[in-house]
Amino acid sequence: MATHVFHRDPRIAYPVAVRGEGCYLYDREGKRYLDASGGASVSCLGHSDRAVIEAIQRQLEKLPFAHTSFFSNEPMEALADALIARAPKAFEKVYFVSGGSEAIEASLKLARQYFVEKGEPQRRHLIARRQSYHGNTLGALAVGGNAWRRKQFEPLLISATHVSPCYPYRDRKAGETDAAYAERLANELEAAILRLGRDSVIAFVAETVAGATLGAVAPVPGYFQRVREVCDRYGVLLILDEVMCGMGRCGALWAFDEEGMVPDLVTIAKGLGAGYQPIGGVMVSKKICEAIAAGSGFFQHGHTYLGHAAACAGALAVQERLHAGGLLARVTPLGELLDQKLRATFGSHPNVGEIRGRGLFRAIELVADRATKEPFDPALRLHARVKKEALAAGLMCYPMGGTLDGSRGDHVLLAPPFIAEEAHLDECIEKLERALRAALAAAPSAAPGAKASMVG
Ligand SMILES: Cc1ncc(COP(=O)(O)O)c(C=O)c1O
Numbered sequence: 001m002a003t004h005v006f007h008r009d010p011r012i013a014y015p016v017a018v019r020g021e022g023c024y025l026y027d028r029e030g031k032r033y034l035d036a037s038g039g040a041s042v043s044c045l046g047h048s049d050r051a052v053i054e055a056i057q058r059q060l061e062k063l064p065f066a067h068t069s070f071f072s073n074e075p076m077e078a079l080a081d082a083l084i085a086r087a088p089k090a091f092e093k094v095y096f097v098s099g100g101s102e103a104i105e106a107s108l109k110l111a112r113q114y115f116v117e118k119g120e121p122q123r124r125h126l127i128a129r130r131q132s133y134h135g136n137t138l139g140a141l142a143v144g145g146n147a148w149r150r151k152q153f154e155p156l157l158i159s160a161t162h163v164s165p166c167y168p169y170r171d172r173k174a175g176e177t178d179a180a181y182a183e184r185l186a187n188e189l190e191a192a193i194l195r196l197g198r199d200s201v202i203a204f205v206a207e208t209v210a211g212a213t214l215g216a217v218a219p220v221p222g223y224f225q226r227v228r229e230v231c232d233r234y235g236v237l238l239i240l241d242e243v244m245c246g247m248g249r250c251g252a253l254w255a256f257d258e259e260g261m262v263p264d265l266v267t268i269a270k271g272l273g274a275g276y277q278p279i280g281g282v283m284v285s286k287k288i289c290e291a292i293a294a295g296s297g298f299f300q301h302g303h304t305y306l307g308h309a310a311a312c313a314g315a316l317a318v319q320e321r322l323h324a325g326g327l328l329a330r331v332t333p334l335g336e337l338l339d340q341k342l343r344a345t346f347g348s349h350p351n352v353g354e355i356r357g358r359g360l361f362r363a364i365e366l367v368a369d370r371a372t373k374e375p376f377d378p379a380l381r382l383h384a385r386v387k388k389e390a391l392a393a394g395l396m397c398y399p400m401g402g403t404l405d406g407s408r409g410d411h412v413l414l415a416p417p418f419i420a421e422e423a424h425l426d427e428c429i430e431k432l433e434r435a436l437r438a439a440l441a442a443a444p445s446a447a448p449g450a451k452a453s454m455v456g
Helices: 050-062 074-085 100-117 138-143 147-156 178-196 223-233 255-259 286-294 309-322 328-346 382-392 422-442
Strands: 017-021 024-027 032-035 091-097 125-129 161-163 201-207 237-241 265-268 280-285 352-358 361-366 398-401 410-414
Touching: 032 422, 050 309, 074 091, 074 280, 074 309, 091 100, 091 286, 100 138, 100 201, 100 237, 100 265, 100 280, 100 286, 125 138, 125 178, 138 147, 161 178, 178 201, 178 223, 201 223, 223 237, 223 255, 280 286, 328 352, 328 361, 328 422, 361 382, 382 398, 382 410, 382 422, 410 422
Parallel strands: 125 161, 125 201, 201 237, 237 265
Antiparallel strands: 017 024, 024 032, 091 280, 265 280, 352 361, 361 410, 398 410
16 A cells, blocks of 8 residues: 655655564564664664663653743753763753754754854854764754755755865875874864854864764864864864764763863764654753853743653663663673674675774775775665665664765664674674675676666
8 A cells, every 4th residue: 555654765665663672673574673773873772671661651641741931841850960960060051852953953053142142243154074964954954064965955055164074094194193184184174264264163063973974983083182172272162963973872971082072062862862752952061051141041942842751751761771770881892892793704805995983883884996995886876785685684784875975985884772782793794794795796897987777
């Protein structure tokens, strides 16, 4: 029967998911899928966490929703307390929304309003990085740097300036040290600020560990310290987007913990609710809270579902599972085990150019030629083939194309649940290896220069 749902891709007949159990999802035909990507880095607790489900149920019995223009609610207050208690001292409050794009929109408006309150209304420019992903609403898409995602909506996007990502596999020069590479990128950011006007930039926006569009690329040591220095030199706010890489995914609650500096605003979502309820948030530093309190007094923003009580109750239970429940402590060792296993299987694979990532946020970048790093012809849509073959094998992974520039390059992102056992990692790698083999076999001309007509 024809569907009346406007699906993501109406050409695809999606299997219908009916049940989740631990690391697995089941479709209506009873087929089982190992969720090795947490959907898109969401389901960090797997799909049947009783504590989270029961916390949401209890909240729904008590109070499902109370509009935040009238009331606060208990789970929202408790969740904010829990996040602030574990954040650096610079942070004072949390603004709760319903997802990652909303979190980015709120952070951009908050950053702009901060300068208006401070008497610097001339600050109007945003700087972000090429090949980044910050969401699909218009503001988030505008700061996002993925050319393909932006292209057809370009006339609707507010202007944003994009600088290079920190992508050592392809962009670090031969013989360049981490420190020299970080310095070069910081200089590029500084040049962009000076070009736009030294007192006219609002914020620099970056994913701490780049996720969807670049594939689990961690910054080189010192990069964010240099970035922080440049931002401070010109009074520019630093917004770190941890929608995908935060909330324990890289081994710590905050991915920026490893970077030796503190941002001004941090966006979170995905793992915050772990998929049990839609929720996102913006961590707001004291200086921003104070500027608004001393100025107009309120943030001129809002949505109907801000701080939804049932969503906050679910996210609070997720925090308890991460900390008291000990799940966060599993991420680093399990991530290292996954890395070892990926290297054992793909370390000398002729089409795997790099194995990278942090914690349980890992990726392999696919190349036609390891020596030259030549990507596959984009017309082959190798990433789509891998996804199809993986699903057929009962594996959810997160392949993406356009790794280099929005058009060329393919990678496969893995973000397994923190509850995974070694056997799940083995199953993931065995199925991924099979899917990659099938995808390459189905694209016999999977080499540079293959014709567009090869597309299946
Ligand atoms: C880094 C980052 N920011 C923002 C978003 C947008 O989040 P959402 O899809 O919840 O709107 C995503 C989604 O993948 C993301 O990876």
